[in-house]
Amino acid sequence: MRGRLSAQLYLIALGSNRRHRRYGRPREVVAAAMEELSALGTVTARSPVIDSAPLGPSARTFANAAVIVESALAPDAILAELKRMERAFGRRRARRWGTRVLDLDIVLWSGGMCAAPDLAIPHPAFRERAFVIGPAALIAAHWRDPVTSLTLRQLRFRLSKPRPA
Template sequence: MSSSYLIALGSNRRHPIYGRPRDVLRAVMEELAALGTVSARAPIIDSAPMGPAQRQFANGAAVLDSEYDPPALLAGLKRMERAFGRRKGRRWGDRVLDLDIVLWSGGEWQSDELTIPHVDFRERDFVLSPAGAIAGDWRDPVSGLSVRQLAARI
């Protein structure tokens, strides 16, 4: 059975093949097709770094329709991050690629490795702004608010 996922994308380091962070996100939006069907792509925005990150981020979002359950999709996203050159490092540090499952058509999911909805997405304009462009009517199963309503609160 197919599920829909809202995926947040971020990059703030150049890639040796794809180049600038915006170009990394454009490339990964194509690569996401390996995990399902990309039914919507948000415009890419620039956002300020958080925590110890030093460089400006490029952020985007995609809606992915996939046969994978949440843990299998997470594993696929983590493989994709590594394939694009992501290495383990400091939380909030600079990275070539960051992919997060924000929402899922199945509602909530909780395991040691994964929480859906993403724990911090409600306070992050760099997630809600691109997500609102493609999934504004999607609802947070915890608050009951739409992505558009959550974005308006920031």
């Protein structure tokens, strides 16, 4: 799958909850990473950066956002570039749910679904994460989850509904 395709659209989620020595606080890290994503193709849409509560044991607030990138790179090549970018920003693989300078995930792509040993599109947990769905729905409200056929707007609405106790 590695290589080039005709132009595809990728919805990428960004997150940070740790300062960077050059870029500063997590919100600035996410803003800088949004700029860096233009190296993969054309950034066609950017959400605002939001603050969100952490998952798991981390006590630090996250800064999150989403972008749409138009690229001729195949999904596995995009993933490799995202992981390279995370490392360039200082991300080190540590404990699960720990602090991180930068986290980049492919949420959806215009090619539908992708299943490979190190890559699953759509992202397996995105439907339950308001910090992903919220920013994503602001820039791609009509994009459909290929698994549920629901739009991002519909998925955001489902997450916002009160759940029975």
